[in-house]
Amino acid sequence: MKHLLSVADLTAESATELLDEAERFEQALLGREVKKLPTLRGRTIMTVFFENSTRTRVSFEVAGKWMSADVINVSASSSSVSKGESLRDTAMTLRAAGADALIVRHPASGAAHQIAQWTADQGSTPGSGPAVINAGDGTHEHPTQALLDALTVRQRLGDIAGRRVAIVGDILHSRVARSNAILLATLGAEVVLIAPPTLLPVGVSGWPVRVSHDIDAELPGLDAVLMLRVQAERMNGGFFPSAREYSITYGLSQRRLDLLPEHAVVLHPGPMLRGMEIASSVADSPKTAVLQQVTNGVHVRMAVLFRLLVGSDGGAS
Numbered sequence: 001m002k003h004l005l006s007v008a009d010l011t012a013e014s015a016t017e018l019l020d021e022a023e024r025f026e027q028a029l030l031g032r033e034v035k036k037l038p039t040l041r042g043r044t045i046m047t048v049f050f051e052n053s054t055r056t057r058v059s060f061e062v063a064g065k066w067m068s069a070d071v072i073n074v075s076a077s078s079s080s081v082s083k084g085e086s087l088r089d090t091a092m093t094l095r096a097a098g099a100d101a102l103i104v105r106h107p108a109s110g111a112a113h114q115i116a117q118w119t120a121d122q123g124s125t126p127g128s129g130p131a132v133i134n135a136g137d138g139t140h141e142h143p144t145q146a147l148l149d150a151l152t153v154r155q156r157l158g159d160i161a162g163r164r165v166a167i168v169g170d171i172l173h174s175r176v177a178r179s180n181a182i183l184l185a186t187l188g189a190e191v192v193l194i195a196p197p198t199l200l201p202v203g204v205s206g207w208p209v210r211v212s213h214d215i216d217a218e219l220p221g222l223d224a225v226l227m228l229r230v231q232a233e234r235m236n237g238g239f240f241p242s243a244r245e246y247s248i249t250y251g252l253s254q255r256r257l258d259l260l261p262e263h264a265v266v267l268h269p270g271p272m273l274r275g276m277e278i279a280s281s282v283a284d285s286p287k288t289a290v291l292q293q294v295t296n297g298v299h300v301r302m303a304v305l306f307r308l309l310v311g312s313d314g315g316a317s
């Protein structure tokens with residue numbers, strides 16, 4: 001595997017290997033006062049974020065540092081992008097500066113794919129460019145988010161295959177929804193999208209999912225429910241239903257939490273809009289795995305960096 005651009009490039013076997021590798025890294029670090037493995041010593045990782053982030057950027061930085069890589073963070077606002085430099089020139093500059101991996105977040109769907117092509121096609125050794133990891137491209141994909149969500153479901157439920165998982169909310173603007181739907185289906189889960197018709201993408205009939213508009217009817221039959229943030233920044237100033245209608249019709253209230261089976265787990269990729277898509281009491285409930293997702297995000301990103309930069313089993317050993 002040279003890049004991680006889409007979960008569609010993963011098989012059940014290769015995705016499971018990444019989840020297993022993430023758990024090996026978790027075990028390798030358990031109880032250590034000094035969290036430092038020599039795995040990526042001498043490697044240079046650059047995070048290149050053209051959109052804001054807390055969880056993804058920080059956890060990639062922690063992952064790289066815990067594996068002894070040199071980690072450099074580039075943000076659009078403090079780089080020459082703010083002076084008008086193009087995406088291609090920025091990517092080629094970072095390659096020329098010695099990046100072994102570029103971790104890219106960009107508002108344009110396909111940006112990470114494009115950077116992987118540009119940086120692979122140049123230089124003295126064709127194809128020898130940096131590994132590119134898609135850390136969220138527009139409304140398209142967020143592969144490491146789906147991997148960390150899958151790991152969290154597996155840890156909470158013991159398995160993924162045969163489980164019924166709902167993804168609830170603003171599917172239309174969500175790269176998390178697409179990556180999760182594809183990956184969970186690849187791993188054998190039954191995936192249900194629960195959303196108002198106005199927040200479903202054209203072409204959803206081609207996704208490996210069932211669609212519902214009735215959250216109350218679905219909740220008692222679910223093993224896991226993934227709540228999505230309503231992405232107002234992608235809606236040009238307004239959306240239908242209104243925030244209040246949305247919260248009443250699709251928000252995960254305490255009453256709705258009580259409709260879930262006892263064993264079920266609630267996930268949210270963050271950032272959460274408390275009181276909008278999820279009640280504060282639900283966000284803080286023991287059924288909700290939000291902080292476990294964040295911790296798993298570090299281990300999953302360690303596994304991905306290891307697989308791309310070293311390429312074989314045994315990174316945590």
Ligand code: CP
Nearest residue numbers: 053054055056269270
């Ligand atoms: N889940 C997620 O991508 O969060 P950030 O935007 O904070 O990285």
